[in-house]
């Protein structure tokens with residue numbers, strides 16, 4: 001049995017450069033792996049493979065963690081990619097469609113647990129975000145998300161704001177083709193606000209409340225600030241050894257707030 005963590009990835013700078021003829025977008029981005037992670041148990045001593053997904057009760061609303069477990073699940077696709085048979089249990093903490101690459105990170109964690117030694121860019125077939133998740137740490141990402149270059153480790157604290165709503169990545173890229181960017185740190189922010197207007201309401205409210213720049217993670221719906229929970233005056237209410245959490249009431253509903261920090265690449269390897 002292998003116990004592995006699948007860290008969330010945070011896109012701390014995101015530019016869309018152009019659109020390819022197949023509809024995919026060429027990007028330039030800087031990403032970091034976070035201590036906020038899904039927890040996987042990978043058992044290879046089985047004759048029938050599969051995946052079970054368990055929501056972490058500490059994180060509240062189970063709907064955002066209810067992920068299909070059929071052949072489209074990223075874990076099953078990673079097993080198929082390797083031609084491996086294993087039973088994988090995922091304790092899901094990273095909400096789906098949150099812009100934190102949870103599905104891609106689960107796939108990358110399975111590849112790491114089962115000793116994948118191939119070219120990381122070959123794993124883009126499992127999702128554009130799988131190669132950076134596989135490499136981990138602080139990376140520069142280009143191409144459609146499949147070209148990954150290592151950057152020196154970054155030691156930073158981040159606070160993630162997880163709203164109740166999710167935002168579809170494909171809908172955001174389509175909206176980007178119509179509305180473009182307004183030039184902030186994430187070129188997808190304007191498009192994500194088109195797809196889900198509650199996002200702008202929430203970003204404005206958080207900026208006014210905490211007097212900190214608030215950014216969008218990937219294609220959303222997570223917003224984040226570079227800070228600790230304490231710096232924002234938030235008290236961690238529900239703790240487990242590796243989880244710092246607070247709840248926030250906002251105009252768009254309750255928001256789960258997570259305090260976390262960047263993971264260095266060697267730390268990631270130790271977990272694997």
Ligand SMILES: C[C@@](CO)(OP(=O)(O)O)[C@H](O)COP(=O)(O)OP(=O)(O)OC[C@H]1O[C@@H](n2ccc(N)nc2=O)[C@H](O)[C@@H]1O
Nearest residue numbers: 023024025099100101127128129144169170173218219220
């Ligand atoms: C926006 C980013 C930034 O890190 O992440 P998330 O917000 O999803 O975490 C990524 O570019 C998301 O990558 P990923 O989530 O792996 O995308 P995929 O599932 O492979 O693609 C979903 C759809 O998004 C569009 N897509 C994706 C990647 C890309 N470079 N250009 C695109 O246009 C395509 O229409 C694709 O069908």
Ligand SMILES: Nc1ncnc2c1ncn2[C@@H]1O[C@H](COP(=O)(O)OP(=O)(O)O)[C@@H](O)[C@H]1O
Nearest residue numbers: 072073074096097098099100101102103104106
């Ligand atoms: N193991 C998985 N974890 C999360 N989502 C998954 C998984 N497998 C497949 N998916 C699907 O992939 C989509 C995007 O997943 P996710 O990686 O969580 O979001 P994002 O691309 O916004 O970071 C979701 O619609 C979800 O149904």
